Amino acid sequence: MRSPKPLAxxxxxxxxxxxxxxxxxxxxxxxxxxEAIFARLMALKIPPGARxxxxxxxxxxxxxxxPIREALGRLEGEGLVVKTxxxxxxxxxxxxxxxxEELYDLRLLLEPEMAGRAAATMTDVALAELTAAAGVMSRNxxxxxxxxxxxxxxxxxxxxxxxxEVAGNELIRETLVHQHTHFHIFRLMxxxxxxxxxxxxxAAILAAFAARDPAAAEQAMRVHVxxxxxxxxxxxxx
Amino acid sequence: MRSPKPLAxxxxxxxxxxxxxxxxxxxxxxxxxxEAIFARLMALKIPPGARxxxxxxxxxxxxxxxPIREALGRLEGEGLVVKTxxxxxxxxxxxxxxxxEELYDLRLLLEPEMAGRAAATMTDVALAELTAAAGVMSRNxxxxxxxxxxxxxxxxxxxxxxxxEVAGNELIRETLVHQHTHFHIFRLMxxxxxxxxxxxxxAAILAAFAARDPAAAEQAMRVHVxxxxxxxxxxxxx
DNA sequence: CAATACGATATCCTATACGATTTCGTGCAG
DNA sequence: CTGCACGAAATCGTATAGGATATCGTATTG
Numbered sequence: 035m036r037s038p039k040p041l042a043x044x045x046x047x048x049x050x051x052x053x054x055x056x057x058x059x060x061x062x063x064x065x066x067x068x069e070a071i072f073a074r075l076m077a078l079k080i081p082p083g084a085r086x087x088x089x090x091x092x093x094x095x096x097x098x099x100x101p102i103r104e105a106l107g108r109l110e111g112e113g114l115v116v117k118t119x120x121x122x123x124x125x126x127x128x129x130x131x132x133x134x135e136e137l138y139d140l141r142l143l144l145e146p147e148m149a150g151r152a153a154a155t156m157t158d159v160a161l162a163e164l165t166a167a168a169g170v171m172s173r174n175x176x177x178x179x180x181x182x183x184x185x186x187x188x189x190x191x192x193x194x195x196x197x198x199e200v201a202g203n204e205l206i207r208e209t210l211v212h213q214h215t216h217f218h219i220f221r222l223m224x225x226x227x228x229x230x231x232x233x234x235x236x237a238a239i240l241a242a243f244a245a246r247d248p249a250a251a252e253q254a255m256r257v258h259v260x261x262x263x264x265x266x267x268x269x270x271x272x
Numbered sequence: 273m274r275s276p277k278p279l280a281x282x283x284x285x286x287x288x289x290x291x292x293x294x295x296x297x298x299x300x301x302x303x304x305x306x307e308a309i310f311a312r313l314m315a316l317k318i319p320p321g322a323r324x325x326x327x328x329x330x331x332x333x334x335x336x337x338x339p340i341r342e343a344l345g346r347l348e349g350e351g352l353v354v355k356t357x358x359x360x361x362x363x364x365x366x367x368x369x370x371x372x373e374e375l376y377d378l379r380l381l382l383e384p385e386m387a388g389r390a391a392a393t394m395t396d397v398a399l400a401e402l403t404a405a406a407g408v409m410s411r412n413x414x415x416x417x418x419x420x421x422x423x424x425x426x427x428x429x430x431x432x433x434x435x436x437e438v439a440g441n442e443l444i445r446e447t448l449v450h451q452h453t454h455f456h457i458f459r460l461m462x463x464x465x466x467x468x469x470x471x472x473x474x475a476a477i478l479a480a481f482a483a484r485d486p487a488a489a490e491q492a493m494r495v496h497v498x499x500x501x502x503x504x505x506x507x508x509x510x
Numbered sequence: 511c512a513a514t515a516c517g518a519t520a521t522c523c524t525a526t527a528c529g530a531t532t533t534c535g536t537g538c539a540g
Numbered sequence: 541c542t543g544c545a546c547g548a549a550a551t552c553g554t555a556t557a558g559g560a561t562a563t564c565g566t567a568t569t570g
Binding site: 065100103137 | 338343347348371385444
């Protein structure tokens with residue numbers, strides 16, 4: 035968990051260049067390899083549980099084994115890949131239902147409280163940025179379902195992350211961002227449908243911020259997280 | 273010359289449970305390198321911010337560069353070491369005061385709630401184990417200060433971890449354990465004095481568990497964490 | 511037909527060599 | 541005496557080779 039983490043959920047649509055190079059030695063080769071693998075995981079190009087061979091990555095990325103191993107080790111430390119001795123690396127398995135519930139339990143313990151604090155310390159400029167982020171979400175009616183969801187996933191992550199930033203606790207913010215990367219993969223697997231409800235709930239949170247009402251913000255966030263959980267829970271019954 | 277020289281048992285300096293040579297083939301060399309470096313960090317044999325050269329590790333552990341790089345990458349993913357391009361690895365810097373306060377903020381949001389849940393679901397056997405762990409802490413009056421603190425640090429970690437285990441949320445448990453590794457290094461740096469207060473506070477938590485009183489357990493844990501914070505805060509004024 | 515044994519392939523794991531870059535010590539000039 | 545420049549040492553980054561092990565397909569036998 036590194037400090038300058040600029041919310042990495044932005045690599046979702048990274049698919050265009052299908053080439054096998056374009057990796058230049060700008061700031062460390064291992065860094066780029068890491069991001070390349072990370073993007074593949076986030077985009078489900080490597081589905082959960084799938085094997086990850088270093089030879090394939092050597093061919094695809096046109097770099098030697100060493101930086102690839104280093105990047106894989108780092109991903110292992112973050113829990114996104116697992117390694118079994120004499121077998122190799124593979125993407126982390128799909129999240130279990132129990133884990134899912136534990137994650138929402140954690141979110142419910144932290145995010146409403148953080149939303150309440152954010153409401154107390156909200157500045158006008160921060161509120162404007164937050165409203166802008168939420169606004170982008172609502173005005174994309176014509177695009178197709180796939181792109182629409184991708185758009186929502188990014189903006190939803192930004193929305194929650196900005197609230198945590200205003201709340202002021204970087205450690206909690208990093209913790210939730212880290213968990214979000216795991217969660218994102220799960221959500222993508224089931225093509226969770228984005229309903230208008232989520233947008234309405236975001237609007238309710240914004241209203242509480244605008245009123246500088248910590249209690250209302252806390253309650254609105256709690257309702258939002260709980261409903262988000264309930265919207266996704268049926269995915270486990272498939 | 274393919275003799276896999278066993279890692280020197282130097283990493284078990286603080287661990288009295290040295291179980292001789294272990295299963296090399298089962299776990300992999302990188303695993304052992306990881307644990308060796310981890311132990312060095314926990315024991316402050318590598319102080320915060322110090323450089324970590326792979327050549328030194330090659331000589332000390334008698335293994336090649338590759339498994340060392342892999343282990344360092346994993347440690348980087350966990351945030352215990354940092355890497356700067358074309359400079360190398362170094363131990364993570366000392367925790368800042370702000371980070372310290374954020375950590376206790378997080379603990380206060382989670383641990384009292386978890387203690388309350390634990391009190392509700394506490395079994396007799398779990399309570400006995402917990403009491404045993406707390407009991408070990410109090411009966412070591414004759415030893416020297418250094419060993420006494422080392423003993424306390426281990427048992428305190430076990431105490432809190434067992435409570436989280438009873439509470440039932442593995443994700444929260446893992447999160448706090450992970451943060452504890454960072455915190456442990458800080459606490460060790462300042463030879464934080466272990467007062468009898470901490471033991472009394474643990475006893476109060478146990479009493480609430482014995483009475484199966486969630487509200488009392490939550491309150492006792494809150495008091496304990498807050499006082500722990502206040503005991504350590506003066507270290508930043510040095 | 512099913513189950514097991516065997517062998518070929520793929521992959522991991524380790525070791526070593528070489529180039530690129532930073533860092534640090536030393537000497538010289540101001 | 542201090543600051544700067546230059547060069548040597550140290551270290552990282554990369555690449556390649558070879559040994560060890562698991563996996564998978566095929567053939568053989570009950």
